[in-house]
Amino acid sequence: MNYTPMPNTCLYNPLYIQYVEDIGKNQYFYYDLEYPIFHNVKNSYFQVDETILTNLNNTIYSSVYTFKDGVFEEEQQMDKINSDNSKINYQVYSDYDITFNKNQVISLKLNLFAYEGVKSVAYNDLYNYNIDLLTGKQLLLKDIFREGVDYIKLINDYINYNIKQNPKLYYPNLVVDIPEDQSFYLTDQGIVIYFAIDEVSPKEAGSAKFLLEFSKFDSYINPRFFCNTQPSRKYMNRSRPRPQNHRYYY
Known part of the structure; x- marks a missing residue:
């Protein structure tokens, strides 16, 4: 059932937000990835089209792992160039914040960052997802x-x-x-x-x-x-x- 709020009303989206953390490492590469997966809540006043949620979840997943894989490829290339005594440790992290979640609109930010060595920041990217849950369109x-x-x-x-x-x-x-x-x-x-x-x-x-x-x-x-x-x-x-x-x- 779709519901369009009247002006100046405020209804929070009945979504279950699953928290996922994925951790992995090898000798010179470490990652700790946090990201959400969105699900409908059964028997709630509003159900988001499952295609919209699937697209949103897949987009977030793709952003996180494309970033991680890109940094990993860079680490592999540097690994071949540098000798054992000068190899660089890479660390990749992601976290997120759901900043707005009401009136069939959801907005979240996804932080993606990577370090070379102990303190050197190699990448620091901020992605946004502002989605109309009635249409699936990016606002x-x-x-x-x-x-x-x-x-x-x-x-x-x-x-x-x-x-x-x-x-x-x-x-x-x-x-x-x-x-x-x-x-x-x-x-x-x-x-x-x-x-x-x-x-x-x-x-x-x-x-x-x-x-x-x-x-x-x-x-x-x-x-x-x-x-x-x-x-x-x-x-x-x-x-x-x-x-x-x-x-x-x-």
């Missing part, structure tokens, strides 16, 4: 705003204003002009616009993020994404159980 920024809002100008003005308030944190003379497919994720507080490492600020500063709070921009926001109702305990994200589906190789 764009335009979908978060009311029809007719010049959201590009609104966001650019907000980000550039914040940059001017703290210019030392960013590259000199920076003016941001975001594309229509700008990276973002949703939280209960608002829209988080983020940029890749070294895109608008030095690498040492990490990924630059800007929060547009729903409460400050409510007249521009599609009400589907902004409400103040407290979550129902029945449908809140469940605490993570013990890791499942371990796989090891040596």
